[in-house]
Amino acid sequence: MTIDLLKTPTWGIKPVPEAHKRLGGLDYFILWSSLGVGLLVLSAGSFLSAASFTDAILAIIVGSLGGSMLLALAGRIGSDHGIPSLVTLRPAFGIGGSYLPALLNVMQLVGWTTFEIMIMARAAEMLSGSALPYFAWAAIFGSLVTVLALAGPLNVAKQWLGKFAVWIAYGTSAVIIFNLVSSPNIAGLVASPGTGMSFFSALDLVIAMPVSWMPLVADYNRFAKKGKTAMWATFIGFALTNILFYFGGVMLGTSDVIGIIIAIQMMFFGFLMLLLIVDEADNAFADVYSAAVSAQNVFSHLSQKHLIIGFGAASALLAMIISIEQYELFLLLIGAIFVPLFGVVLTDYYVVKRRNYTAEMLYGQRTIKIPAIIAWGCGAALSFALSPLSPIYVSQLPAIGATIPSLAAASLLYLAFTKIQKH
Numbered sequence: 001m002t003i004d005l006l007k008t009p010t011w012g013i014k015p016v017p018e019a020h021k022r023l024g025g026l027d028y029f030i031l032w033s034s035l036g037v038g039l040l041v042l043s044a045g046s047f048l049s050a051a052s053f054t055d056a057i058l059a060i061i062v063g064s065l066g067g068s069m070l071l072a073l074a075g076r077i078g079s080d081h082g083i084p085s086l087v088t089l090r091p092a093f094g095i096g097g098s099y100l101p102a103l104l105n106v107m108q109l110v111g112w113t114t115f116e117i118m119i120m121a122r123a124a125e126m127l128s129g130s131a132l133p134y135f136a137w138a139a140i141f142g143s144l145v146t147v148l149a150l151a152g153p154l155n156v157a158k159q160w161l162g163k164f165a166v167w168i169a170y171g172t173s174a175v176i177i178f179n180l181v182s183s184p185n186i187a188g189l190v191a192s193p194g195t196g197m198s199f200f201s202a203l204d205l206v207i208a209m210p211v212s213w214m215p216l217v218a219d220y221n222r223f224a225k226k227g228k229t230a231m232w233a234t235f236i237g238f239a240l241t242n243i244l245f246y247f248g249g250v251m252l253g254t255s256d257v258i259g260i261i262i263a264i265q266m267m268f269f270g271f272l273m274l275l276l277i278v279d280e281a282d283n284a285f286a287d288v289y290s291a292a293v294s295a296q297n298v299f300s301h302l303s304q305k306h307l308i309i310g311f312g313a314a315s316a317l318l319a320m321i322i323s324i325e326q327y328e329l330f331l332l333l334i335g336a337i338f339v340p341l342f343g344v345v346l347t348d349y350y351v352v353k354r355r356n357y358t359a360e361m362l363y364g365q366r367t368i369k370i371p372a373i374i375a376w377g378c379g380a381a382l383s384f385a386l387s388p389l390s391p392i393y394v395s396q397l398p399a400i401g402a403t404i405p406s407l408a409a410a411s412l413l414y415l416a417f418t419k420i421q422k423h
Contacts, residue, residue, distance in 0.1 A: 010152065010304040013296050015082035016222050020154070023223045027157050028233035030166045031220060032071075034282050035213065036241030037169045039119050045249015047205055050197035053250070059199055060246040063206025068239035071210045071217055072231045074342055077349050078218020079227030081357055085218040085290070086297035089341075091357050092348035092414070093376075094367035101341055102297040105215040106311075108334060109291035112212075113315035114322070116284035117141050120277050121319060135320045141281065142316025148285035149292070149308045153220045156285060169279040173241065177248050200401030204387065206246055207403050208335040210238055214342050216290040288312050336387060339403055340379025340410035344372050347411040352418050371417035379410030 011020070023031075048056040077088040086105065089098040121137035132140075148156055217234065224230035292307035349355060383406035 025229040025233040028230045029237040032234045033237035033241045034166050034169045036238045041245035042249040045246035050195045051202045055199040059202035063203045064239045064242040067207040067210030068235045072235035074214045075217035075221035076231040078222040079224040082222045084293045091361035092372040094369040096366045096368040099298045102294045105294045109287045113287040114318040117319040138319045145284040146312030149288040204401045204403050212334045219290045336383035340406045343407040343410035344414045375410045375414035379406040382406045
């Protein structure tokens, strides 16, 4: 089916009309299970080999279930009101207060897109025997990602994923995980004591992946026919593939993405690697589309299509000229910023305002609400202090991780501030 991109409707940051809420539970299961598949998830999972096998598996299950539930709850706000993720911040933070999170989100999404394009271009260059130079592949995949983002969530979910890409994702995932589990190294891996990573440190790395999607989830779940159905489909779909691919990363044992590409190419003669590249495009599409929507939260007058083209081109160009390293620290940084941020948002929506958001809260006066910013800032500071990102981090102290304390601190502080304001 040919998609006329010029006629594809865009909604910007305004609520999606009821007539365009067309995605059901199966659509969201397909979407979020597909977005949970990727080479970057395998890479993240490989970091857990520093923990004992028991701690790694427990962290994968607990972190995937807990993080995916936070993801689904954040998406439910978008489903209930037809609004994108950054607009869901406005009742707690104020319209002006949502600008900084929006800009931080754009930065992380351009980074993710750049990394995704780099992976696809490097893999294609290797699999094609250098038939085309790396920069040409980066341009090709940058263009593909941009076209998908211009097509929009409804077309991608119904046409690209539902009819084509998701079956590639499921098929390649099943074969890769089966072969990794069947590896003769599995017995030694199960008995491995690790090299000192604690359960809570492993948990931080696992939960960072679903949390990295929280600033995007409502951009897609706002198209849901039924919010409750979309919420559970999001939770089940993402948790399932996050568990499988983190587990696969532990089995694979290498965090180097190029090393992962080589390993999969050697195991499966390149065919499955080529198919997996197709699924990487889904993740990059979501990053580019949401970068445009997040930018519109600050600059609502800008064209969504022009922003998509600009971010797609910028990411392809960055993929040609830079190398992204320190991936583990990048995951920790995302968790430190966005876990306490959405701790405030979820507390405001489900506890303080009891799911009652009004148009005035979402699109009224341009205010900055200090209590939410303070709670977020304190939660983020605590997360930094408790993670290896901090210069005062002491690995010998009893490990409690950064995710749970920062989430609880931001949520409880915000609740305290709201109670004080009422008196």
